[in-house]
Amino acid sequence: MQVTEEVALEHGLTKNEYAAIKSILNRTPTLTELGIFSVMWSEHCSYKHSRPLLATLPVEGERVLQGPGENAGAVDIGEGLALVFKIESHNHPSAVEPFEGAATGVGGILRDIFTMGARPIALLDSLSFGELDNPRTRYLLKGVVNGISHYGNCVGVPTVGGELQTMNKYKGNPLVNAMCVGFARHEEIISARASGPGNPVYYFGNPTGRDGIHGATFASEELGEDKEEKRPSVQVGDPFTEKLIMEASLELIASGCLVSIQDMGAAGLTCSASEMAEKGGLGITIDLDKVPQRAKNMTSYEIMLSESQERMLAVCQAGKEDVLHRILKKWELEPCKIGYLTDDKLFRVNHKSQEVACIPVHDVAEGAPVCEVSAEKPAYVQTMPTYNEGVSLESWQDALQRLVAHPHFASKRWIYEQYDYMVQTNTVVRPGQDAALLRLKDSDKAVSVTTDTNGYYCYLDPEKGGKIVVAQAARNCVAAGAQPLAVTNCLNFGNPENPEIYWQFQEVIKGMRQACQILETPVTGGNVSLYNETRSAEGKVEAIYPTPVIGMVGLLENVARYMTAFFKKENDGIYLVGKPSENLGGSQYLKILNGEERGPCPEIDLQEERKTQQFILRAIRKELFSSVHDVSEGGIMIALLESLLWSGKEWGALLQPDCSVKNRTAFLFSEIQSSFLVSVGRDKEKDFLEQADQAQVPVVYLGKVTEKPAICWEDDILHLAEMRSLYEKALENTVAQ
Amino acid sequence: MKAVIITFPGSNCDQDCLWALREKAGFDVALQWHRDSSLEKTDLVVLPGGFSYGDYLRTGALARFSPLMKEVIRFAQKGGPVLGICNGFQILLESGLLPGAFLKNTTLRFICRNVFIKAEHHDSIYTSAISKGAALDIPIAHYEGNYYADTATLKKIEEEGQVLFRYSDKDGNVTEKANPNGSVNNIAGICNEQGNVLGMMPHPERAVDTYLHSCDGLALFKSLYQSLK
């Protein structure tokens, strides 16, 4: 087939990009070359819209062993141990085939971790869906949860946390982000950087099929015999093979026979081969006739662009091939030598004794021209109504009753009980509370892991929202007693070519940058997912809320000191560490109960946040608290209810706040930042108050834990028995309807 | 005291069993790959949980063809203790060492949570050290743990005392509400007629220290250790 500008445009390349390709090659590209450029220069692989902004995020820190640029980031946790972690999106595939879409998303993120030489120890999932009153949304949610469960459970990595937010901005375009955390010793960490010209390149795992080839908007005859509809964009996950390639990869890395290893994820063989060579400043030659193929008569274009799952590419040290063969055979995998490294810095592809591509590696891997984009502050930001005292409010009891029955606030048990969160027997704090906590069997240490997001705040005020999501993730780690260490992030946005969306993107990153700096949690990696929008029947394009998802890891030096969020003893004092407010701007209260979007997004002072978090960590180490829970969406009220219900006991609370309260509902549901709800034994109260005073951290006495299963505030009484069943059953009942 | 744990492709609780048996129950433990042709000399064989062969076809169905399973069957027939946990239990059914079959959970969902199980009697090598009347707090994690046997088989295993564990509430009452997956007669674990082969869906190796919510799984390993001494 003759390559023309028109064909290039059909591949999603711009005229300028096509011109750049021709001048790089000094000729017209072959179809295979065009395919290679089109996937490597796509947003997904080249970050051409986001690179300049991502470069502004802080990436350095004492503990950072590996920042952005490899398959995953890594941080030092002392004693020669390291955590390796990364988050990724699988939004689009999950929207069309929820089960396989989500399952293969989990598969991809696992490979990013074990290709670094780390054993995956935890998975998390961040889910943003439309309201569950819609049957299609329920179908999607069920499928996604089932897919994650199927894949994660089968490979034997516990899924220990995540989140679910339900708001109609995600109705047509749900978000499915998955995070994985791995454990390694420093010396086991391996790079995807190739070295040593002449070293053989091996392929192992599943054979290559015609799945996942996109950009292929051609008449089908030109690509092969088969019809377009037979070339599905969604793949079927194979967790069984994943488990085998995981064990084999870890054993290969430990054996020392490898130079580098990479999985074939987005853009398949093209991306893995060219990036590995590029990182080492080398060239690579591969022979497609050696690539195991599932389908008959595949063209070079198809083989290079296939996104079949569970495939690995590894560079072996010449002379150590027999070690590699032995290990792969043991795991019932077939070693296929498909090429070798060269020093000519060219990416050469042979097929049926012909060279079908010959491209300078650097240009294809790093040469995508950065896109010009402009930012414009959207009008809605100015015209957004704000909360004022005239807004009508319900009694706090009625409000709580209604909020708890909403999937956004109800227990997520229906989700996490479908995940094996205990395999590997390290899960100390299980899903269902704040951050999950995993002990490390080889030491006294434990690590906290969490994902957090708040698209709604980021919509109201992207910069503040960006700050809050980072702070909130850190608060979740702190509540478990763990020092926040570092961040991975998945930036889910609409079309960046729209200046208003780009503005959101830029502002969110500004906020994240400040928070990561002040809280000393550098960014070690992440993923960008753009074009998350849907076209309505009337042709109106609607983007999702700007949704950065923060994945954070934290460290607790002594696992015995771990903290939990639920009340432990009757009569313990309940305190708010932080400043109360009666502003309901940006609250879920107004959004869910009044059906109104009203700003402003809650205020956050990052210095105050840092001071409060450090105080909480010190006080946990001094054993001053019975429980610590962060205050987030739903404000003090939801934090209080969760602290009660999560205890599993039939306790209640007597509220007698020692601050002035004008409107109880506003006080309880205001989504104040930088605050924690703690319970303190009577014998520790004096010490606690003194320490807080010294640290200049504001504290408000709220009341005490009581024997009677009700929340009482003078004559206002709310019985908890019914609350518990609402809280526990609401999500399951909603999904099952 | 020696235990051999067999790793099938797709097993994922082999390391957890190893840790529990070695660090918490005092066994010498060896892992053997399913392709090995001979079984090491041992006092106990454990078939661990996980997804052998990806649970493809039927759970446990393909693992029974593994070369080492022939040896395990011979070991069991000679009276050697064989403990199958979760997927290991499923393999025992498929390979005919225990009667019955598994259906999908009635909830049609994977279920991961702690449940209570009650030992039916204490004359077994697996239950001798479990305190009488106690309900053990032990996790389950499975999609296909809904035990089924036809009426005649059920009658027989009930009469012969082959049902060793039933799902119960925390006080040891065997109620319908305490049944997480629809198993007939709340069956959580059964043994063969001779009592040397036990299959159970709950994971005792996941309840062996205070960081893991419960230590009740230890009672089962202690029973074994003492009985085999």
Place this chain on the structure above:
Amino acid sequence: MKKIPVIVTLKEEVSDPEGTVITHSLHSTGHTSIQSVRCGKYFELEVPEDMNQEEIEAVCRDVLSNPVIEEYRILTEEKI
């Protein structure tokens, strides 16, 4: 080569929770005239023309189905 289609279903006396759930969800989405759904598995074996029928039966009986709960049926084969 020929293709042999095999259907494996749960025995009638064995309950089929999956079928029940599907039936239920069909009813709730308005397909009330569908009385019931039962679920099974389908396999397509590709075998040589002259393959021995007994071996096929053996594979269906001993591997593809579990006689404790399931039964199998071999449908008419197709040439390919």
Place this chain on the structure above:
Amino acid sequence: MKKIPVIVTLKEEVSDPEGTVITHSLHSTGHTSIQSVRCGKYFELEVPEDMNQEEIEAVCRDVLSNPVIEEYRILTEEKI
């Protein structure tokens, strides 16, 4: 009443890991003449004699299968 048997299979281009693993197992147990196995699902719908064919097709297409990766086939119905 009549019974409508429906078969749902993965599209030919979609990989079928289950089928691959079963094939592999059959080979290792000596059934080497079985070239390959592909897996699918089987459903048996019980519907009234006069049920509208279009609705059945709709159920097969929209509920029992996902056209992104699967295709369905309705076999000849049976009276019951």
